[in-house]
Amino acid sequence: MDGEDFRHWARAAADFAVRYRAGLRDLPVRASTRPGEIVAALPAAPPEEAEPMADLFADFERIVVPGMTHWQHPRFFAYFPANASPASVIAEALTAAMGAQCLLWQTSPAATEVETVAIDWLRQAVGLPEGWRGVIQDSASSATLTAFLTMRERALGFTGNREGLAGQAPVRIYASAEVHTSIDKAAWISGIGERNLVRIPTQGVLRGMDPAALEAAIVADKAAGLLPGGVVACVGGTGIGAMDDVAAVVKVARRHDLFVHVDAAWAGNAMICPEFRSLWAGAEGADSIVLNPHKWLGAQFDCSAHFIRNVDQHLDTLAIQPEYLRTHGHDGIVNYSEWSIQTGRRFRALKLWFVLRAHGLSGLREMIRNHVRWGQALARRIAAEPGFTLASAPVLSLFTFRHDPGDGRDGDAHMLALLQAINDAGEIYLTPTRVDGRLAIRFQAGSMDATQADVERAFEVIRDTARALS
Numbered sequence: 238m239d240g241e242d243f244r245h246w247a248r249a250a251a252d253f254a255v256r257y258r259a260g261l262r263d264l265p266v267r268a269s270t271r272p273g274e275i276v277a278a279l280p281a282a283p284p285e286e287a288e289p290m291a292d293l294f295a296d297f298e299r300i301v302v303p304g305m306t307h308w309q310h311p312r313f314f315a316y317f318p319a320n321a322s323p324a325s326v327i328a329e330a331l332t333a334a335m336g337a338q339c340l341l342w343q344t345s346p347a348a349t350e351v352e353t354v355a356i357d358w359l360r361q362a363v364g365l366p367e368g369w370r371g372v373i374q375d376s377a378s379s380a381t382l383t384a385f386l387t388m389r390e391r392a393l394g395f396t397g398n399r400e401g402l403a404g405q406a407p408v409r410i411y412a413s414a415e416v417h418t419s420i421d422k423a424a425w426i427s428g429i430g431e432r433n434l435v436r437i438p439t440q441g442v443l444r445g446m447d448p449a450a451l452e453a454a455i456v457a458d459k460a461a462g463l464l465p466g467g468v469v470a471c472v473g474g475t476g477i478g479a480m481d482d483v484a485a486v487v488k489v490a491r492r493h494d495l496f497v498h499v500d501a502a503w504a505g506n507a508m509i510c511p512e513f514r515s516l517w518a519g520a521e522g523a524d525s526i527v528l529n530p531h532k533w534l535g536a537q538f539d540c541s542a543h544f545i546r547n548v549d550q551h552l553d554t555l556a557i558q559p560e561y562l563r564t565h566g567h568d569g570i571v572n573y574s575e576w577s578i579q580t581g582r583r584f585r586a587l588k589l590w591f592v593l594r595a596h597g598l599s600g601l602r603e604m605i606r607n608h609v610r611w612g613q614a615l616a617r618r619i620a621a622e623p624g625f626t627l628a629s630a631p632v633l634s635l636f637t638f639r640h641d642p643g644d645g646r647d648g649d650a651h652m653l654a655l656l657q658a659i660n661d662a663g664e665i666y667l668t669p670t671r672v673d674g675r676l677a678i679r680f681q682a683g684s685m686d687a688t689q690a691d692v693e694r695a696f697e698v699i700r701d702t703a704r705a706l707s
């Protein structure tokens with residue numbers, strides 16, 4: 238592709254981006270593609286000869302776009318949001334243009350130093366004290382895995398990497414049942430094992446772990462010759478937004494010299510608003526915190542902010558430090574590949590830096606406050622509507638509800654039918670969860686482009702679909 242062609246198609250891509258975003262409200266949120274449909278539309282073998290860009294672009298618009306679920310749709314109320322603000326999209330285009338590897342300071346000095354600054358801006362924005370350091374990981378799952386590895390190494394006196402785990406006493410990690418499945422996976426991959434992920438019972442409407450039960454579990458494990466390694470605190474669980482009392486968890490953990498990792502992948506973003514910080518009170522006493530700007534702050538996937546209180550333990554666990562990496566901390570040089578699982582690294586900081594500047598903290602706070610206010614107003618309206626009940630109270634902008642058609646059919650099958658009818662119609666998109674073993678429908682307001690009218694429209698769609706099924 239010569240320079241003129243590159244310019245032409247780069248502009249075509251930019252035009253597509255603007256057109257796509259402007260037209261989202263008119264598209265069904267969730268793809269109605271059937272499994273295998275896209276594969277059937279594509280040739281089975283790769284092309285031997287070069288194809289014109291015009292053909293690629295046409296197939297992209299004809300085959301790919303209609304098969305996508307539209308995560309940037311203003312009425313995307315499923316899962317958690319994955320916002321990509323226009324400023325972030327532009328930063329990603331610039332990152333792609335440079336195609337740089339950002340593993341070491343010297344492989345991309347500006348990428349490293351922008352990362353240091355942007356992550357420290359975010360630390361200040363969420364109210365974490367000075368002294369906490371940060372790194373941008375690809376995902377909360379990776380950040381949590383590094384925390385599990387650090388917990389394991391601390392518990393084993395930093396012998397695990399060298400000696401392996403054979404013959405070592407089992408390391409025990411404590412968490413409630415409300416945590417994300419990435420915690421289970423981290424237990425598998427770190428070699429700690431699922432059976433050593435101890436589930437602590439929860440209490441109260443926020444379903445936080447019972448600190449007395451945590452204390453008892455640690456004491457019992459010690460007595461049994463097992464090695465307590467750390468605790469995962471849940472700040473905004475995936476299902477209903479469960480909240481552990483972080484201060485209480487930290488207090489128990491300190492008593493036993495255990496490492497505390499806080500998973501605040503979604504809810505942590507709300508901490509840019511001081512009024513929500515009571516939800517993670519005590520977080521500054523933890524050892525590791527993950528929150529995803531790629532969820533609720535508009536810096537698109539992948540951009541996971543991982544804050545670490547004691548970087549030395551983290552590096553003692555993760556840094557291979559061959560000669561060319563052995564520069565950490567000297568002359569202000571930081572090699573972020575020593576802080577992560579992967580060696581190669583994308584320039585993820587650029588989009589975070591762009592987003593923080595393009596919106597300002599006040600713009601981002603206003604967005605989150607609107608989502609919380611609109612989500613909570615919708616929860617009140619649904620709770621007041623005959624036949625509907627809340628299965629869990631709102632936590633920030635997330636709540637769950639059930640519908641009873643009044644004919645004895647209020648079970649899981651009716652909830653699934655309701656959910657499917659809502660999603661098939663395409664105006665809004667919702668996902669299910671289980672609350673106390675029974676199916677419930679989740680709602681979260683979080684799309685950057687959502688308006689109050691979009692959230693209010695969700696009420697009409699939910700009510701009318703439920704009536705039509707009754």
Ligand SMILES: *Cc1c(COP(=O)(O)O)cnc(C)c1O
Pocket residue numbers: 317375376377378379417419472473474475500501502503529541
């Ligand atoms: C989304 C989410 C995760 C996983 O995030 P990834 O960045 O996709 O790995 C983990 N924990 C919680 C609480 C989440 O909401």
